Amino acid sequence: MAFEIPKSSDYFYFGFNMQQDEGTADNNQFDPTIGKFEEWPAHITCSPPTIDDHSRDSSKLFQVIQEFCVSYPPVVATPVRDAYYGPDGSIPVKVFESSELNMLHYAIMGAMVMNNYMPGEHFDPQFAGNNYNPHTIRKVGVRIPQDPITLSHLSLFRRLRGNKIIQERYKLGT
Secondary structure (H helix, E strand, O other), X not given: OOOOOOOOXXXXXXXXEOOEXXXXXXXXXXXXXXXXXXXXXXXXXXXXXXXXXXXXXXXXXXXXXXXXXXXXXXXXXXXXXXXXXXXXXXXXXXXXXXXXXXXXXXXXXXXXXXXXXXXOOOEOHHHOHHHOOOEEEOOOOOOOOOOOEEEOEEEEEEEEOOEEEEEEEEEOOO
């Protein structure tokens, strides 16, 4: 049977918020918002959703990721194609390519394993490592870029006690 996070469980993942800052003239400027959301904003995940079972101190992992981001440069991602994902292939997505994003994914996954978040126990290995495929869901009314974009803030997305929040953002590079 495939790994699945129980519906009532808390979880976290790292990703890039694709919510655009409408107040800027630069159409490639994205707003790394922190706050509570009814639905997740459009985003590119950089790690699979991971059970936050509260038996471990996840703040240690978050600190490692924050420190790592200081030395990691902003990531350029290129939208390459539309696709349909999900169990029944009905979720429209935009797929991105980026060797830097893939390397960042591997670094985050390494930090997770080093902090005892294990594939198959805390997250679904189907969406990690060689199976990582950066994409964002295409939603009605949400503009997805057609040109390469620079991703400069990694966000910590969390579901805590049923609330969807972006808890932290980590600036890439100095």
